Amino acid sequence: MKKIIASLVLAIIALFSFGCTDKLPEEELPEKEMPYNVLYDAKFVDKSEKFMTEEFINELGDPCDFPKDKTLIIDNQDEFKRVYELFPYEVDFSQEILFIYMFVDTNYGFECKLQDMHETDSELTIEVFHDSDKGGSHSGSAPMHRCLAVKLTNFKYNETKIKYRENYPSGSYYENENI
Numbered sequence: 001m002k003k004i005i006a007s008l009v010l011a012i013i014a015l016f017s018f019g020c021t022d023k024l025p026e027e028e029l030p031e032k033e034m035p036y037n038v039l040y041d042a043k044f045v046d047k048s049e050k051f052m053t054e055e056f057i058n059e060l061g062d063p064c065d066f067p068k069d070k071t072l073i074i075d076n077q078d079e080f081k082r083v084y085e086l087f088p089y090e091v092d093f094s095q096e097i098l099f100i101y102m103f104v105d106t107n108y109g110f111e112c113k114l115q116d117m118h119e120t121d122s123e124l125t126i127e128v129f130h131d132s133d134k135g136g137s138h139s140g141s142a143p144m145h146r147c148l149a150v151k152l153t154n155f156k157y158n159e160t161k162i163k164y165r166e167n168y169p170s171g172s173y174y175e176n177e178n179i
Contacts, residue, residue, distance in 0.1 A: 045149040071102070107140060127166075
């Protein structure tokens, strides 16, 4: 008799514990933010300098002496091996290129995300959201190299200028049109 009562109590507890949530486990996971418009099957890598060769990082020089933002388009395996030791995505240079934007960041602790892409006949604009100016005086960091990489598939850059635009939480932005 005691075993039957104990079993009934455990069954009731089990029913109440399963009924306390209205979400399935997969519904509790945060949604992955996707940019508004992804073109050329773009794959974005923030802080890609972590994957770069030491020789290439040394070529960039001291972040405090970094004269201006730099861009690099890698379209062949030899250049890729010169710049990267490894990379989070496979790159097939017969169909893909890597667009690298390098700058000195004084808000290195904040992430950058691909926000939007749009194009005209002669220009591709890649917009990146840099979640950097909301933390006040304690949010800055020492100047550090930061490299953003975008892998683009079937993109003919010879005919198109790439423009980089960095958007901030305040609504302000920085735009580099000399790419």
